[in-house]
Amino acid sequence: MKKYMEVFQGTAFSSKSPKEVQILKDHLFCVNNEGIIEKVVAPADADYQALLAAYEGEESFHRLAEGQYLLPGFVDLHVHAPQWAQSGTALDIPLYDWLNTYTFPIEAKFSDLDFAKTVYNDVVSTLLAHGTTTALYFATVHKEASLLLAEICAKKGQRGLVGKVVMDNPEQTPSYYRDADTQTALADTEEFIVAVKELAKSTKQGVYPVVTPRFIPSCTDDTLKGLGKLAAKYDTHVQSHCSESDWAHGYVKDRFGKHDAFALHDFGLLRDKSVMAHCNFLDDHDAELFAETGTAVAHCPISNAYFANSVIPIAHFHSKDVEIGLGSDISGGFSPSLFDNARQAVISSRMLEDGVNPALPAEDRGVPQSRITINEAFYLATAGGGESLSLPIGRLQENFAWDVQIIDTKTAAAKLPIFEANEDLHDVFQKIMYLVRPENIQEVWVQGEKVHSRQK
Ligand code: GUN
Ligand code: FE
Numbered sequence: 495m496k497k498y499m500e501v502f503q504g505t506a507f508s509s510k511s512p513k514e515v516q517i518l519k520d521h522l523f524c525v526n527n528e529g530i531i532e533k534v535v536a537p538a539d540a541d542y543q544a545l546l547a548a549y550e551g552e553e554s555f556h557r558l559a560e561g562q563y564l565l566p567g568f569v570d571l572h573v574h575a576p577q578w579a580q581s582g583t584a585l586d587i588p589l590y591d592w593l594n595t596y597t598f599p600i601e602a603k604f605s606d607l608d609f610a611k612t613v614y615n616d617v618v619s620t621l622l623a624h625g626t627t628t629a630l631y632f633a634t635v636h637k638e639a640s641l642l643l644a645e646i647c648a649k650k651g652q653r654g655l656v657g658k659v660v661m662d663n664p665e666q667t668p669s670y671y672r673d674a675d676t677q678t679a680l681a682d683t684e685e686f687i688v689a690v691k692e693l694a695k696s697t698k699q700g701v702y703p704v705v706t707p708r709f710i711p712s713c714t715d716d717t718l719k720g721l722g723k724l725a726a727k728y729d730t731h732v733q734s735h736c737s738e739s740d741w742a743h744g745y746v747k748d749r750f751g752k753h754d755a756f757a758l759h760d761f762g763l764l765r766d767k768s769v770m771a772h773c774n775f776l777d778d779h780d781a782e783l784f785a786e787t788g789t790a791v792a793h794c795p796i797s798n799a800y801f802a803n804s805v806i807p808i809a810h811f812h813s814k815d816v817e818i819g820l821g822s823d824i825s826g827g828f829s830p831s832l833f834d835n836a837r838q839a840v841i842s843s844r845m846l847e848d849g850v851n852p853a854l855p856a857e858d859r860g861v862p863q864s865r866i867t868i869n870e871a872f873y874l875a876t877a878g879g880g881e882s883l884s885l886p887i888g889r890l891q892e893n894f895a896w897d898v899q900i901i902d903t904k905t906a907a908a909k910l911p912i913f914e915a916n917e918d919l920h921d922v923f924q925k926i927m928y929l930v931r932p933e934n935i936q937e938v939w940v941q942g943e944k945v946h947s948r949q950k
Contacts, residue, residue: 498524498532499942500896501549504558507565507923508890509877512812515869517919518890522546523564525896529698529942534892561904561912563926566888567627567897567938568832569879571792572733572771572821574632575643575656576601576610578617581825589739589801589826594668597825601634601659602671610639614646617824621652622946624831625899625935628653628879628887630733630769630792630821632706635659635673637682644690644701651945653699653897655731655883657706658686660721666711666745673717680720687728699895699941700885702731709735710746710757722762731883732763733792736770739802743775755780755789764789767884771821772797774804781814790817790882793874795838797826805846808839808866808874819879820871833930836871868927900937901926905948908933 502523510516522545524533535542549555558564577597584596604610621629629647633640633656640658647654660683662673673679683705690703705725707713713721725732737743737754750757755776758764766788773791776784784791791811798804811818820835821827829835843866849859880888887895903910903922908931912922926934938946 495544495548498554499527499529500525500554500556501545502556502558502564503546504562504564505919506890507563507872507926509869509873509888512870512873512878513867515872515920515923517923519919523890523896525942529896529940531890531892531894531896534890558900559902561902562936563901563903563922564890565625565899565901565926566876566890567899567940568625568875569628569819569883569888570621570626570822570832571630571769571790571819571879571882572794572823573617573621573629574824574826575614575617576604576634577825578620578830579613581830582828583825585800585828588741590741592801598668598671604634604639605636607639607642610636610642611646614643617830618646618650618652618654619946620830622650622938623935623948624833624932625938626652626830626832627897627899627938627940627945628655628883628885630655630704630731630883632657632659632708632733635661635671637686640686641689641693644693644703648693648697648701651699651940651943653701653887653940655702655704656690657704657733658683659706659708660717661708661712662717663712663714676714676716676720679717680724683721684724687724687730691728698943703728704731704733705763706732707734707763709738709742710749710754711742718761718763725765726762730767732765732768734758734763734770736773737775737780738772739774753777753780755783759783759787769819769882771823772802772806774798774802774806776806776811778814781811781816785815788817788884790819792821792882793818793839794821794823794827794835795842796829796835797823799838799842801826805842805864807846807861807864808843808870809864812870817878817882818874819882820874831932832875833927836868836875836927839871839874840866840868868924872927896939896942898939899935901930901934902936903934905934905936910934
């Protein structure tokens with residue numbers, strides 16, 4: 495019998511499609527040395543009993559306890575790692591003021607590597623403890639501190655995709671916090687890409703460099719052009735903010751006479767591995783361009799409620815074949831939990847569909863067919879994130895990475911209201927999605943390695 499590195503027995507939930515969750519009851523998950531799910535075996539399959547007999551009692555065998563369930567690890571498509579230091583603060587002012595008054599000053603402090611180390615160690619551990627196994631990070635303009643974040647992901651076992659932030663436009667960035675000039679911005683980015691690619695060789699789960707123009711206003715034309723070339727040269731992921739707020743959207747229209755999507759495309763920044771955060775003002779032409787180029791949307795529902803007063807039409811974009819995942823947008827969004835963001839994604843979509851003010855005439859009250867279900871929000875946090883990044887993650891099926899969270903519904907500190915022995919598993923799934931707290935996340939694994947275990 496083939497020797498697997500780990501074999502897990504338990505009930506798992508995994509997205510089959512955006513609308514459908516597959517329930518894998520009492521399945522065996524056989525994980526190979528590379529941390530890939532090599533075989534998924536159902537109880538009725540011929541080799542189930544033989545595999546059980548061979549592995550039971552072995553150190554590599556893990557049977558989930560009663561009340562425990564497997565979910566894919568979450569993929570957070572938009573996190574500003576340095577902003578963890580200001581999470582939960584200053585969310586009552588508009589984006590432009592928030593950036594200039596709070597965010598740029600705090601990010602500037604990451605020239606201090608000791609400070610960076612403290613914050614980055616904490617944010618990576620916190621995200622892992624919340625079930626986030628892959629994160630697409632904005633760091634800061636500092637090359638060294640950005641590399642430090644990638645090193646911390648590598649060490650803690652998280653699949654980190656990290657961008658050194660680029661912002662060189664003197665008209666839209668403060669003198670104390672910007673790249674010195676175009677040449678320096680591009681040279682630092684290239685050195686960063688090469689260093690992270692080298693670092694990746696020593697990791698099992700992979701860490702990835704990401705070309706990261708902060709957003710169009712913060713960059714000069716030459717720099718945007720150079721970044722597009724670097725992304726092509728090194729075949730990297732690309733991330734930015736796209737059509738987020740009234741101000742940012744209007745600024746790009748004034749400067750280029752077009753929407754962010756087309757301006758970014760002109761600079762070679764919309765690629766299959768591109769992820770654009772927010773996208774509140776995307777129209778159908780923009781969405782079609784996203785679908786054509788394989789560019790994904792990082793949906794940040796908590797942040798959008800604060801900075802954009804907006805709900806993006808997820809159901810509509812799905813109907814246009816746009817790839818979409820979920821982002822916390824720490825700290826535009828206050829929560830490091832993708833459970834919280836999945837819940838907000840559903841709530842926001844309901845508000846969009848039903849309208850918020852019953853005093854309005856019925857025809858002004860909302861947009862029909864906007865609602866998404868909790869299944870779709872789960873998809874965004876898992877499989878949708880994996881597809882957006884073009885990585886085999888986010889699903890518990892063969893040839894995908896063993897990135898999982900073990901949810902304990904019976905944790906004393908946060909017991910879920912499950913009272914019947916044979917409760918319908920669809921209901922259990924929904925209770926998990928709506929009620930789980932960090933206390934319920936018992937273990938987290940990335941690429942077949944345990945990276946977090948909750949102290950009882
Ligand atoms: N646009 C440019 N920078 C930022 C940022 O840090 N957060 C958010 N939400 N939007 C941005
Ligand atoms: Fe952001």
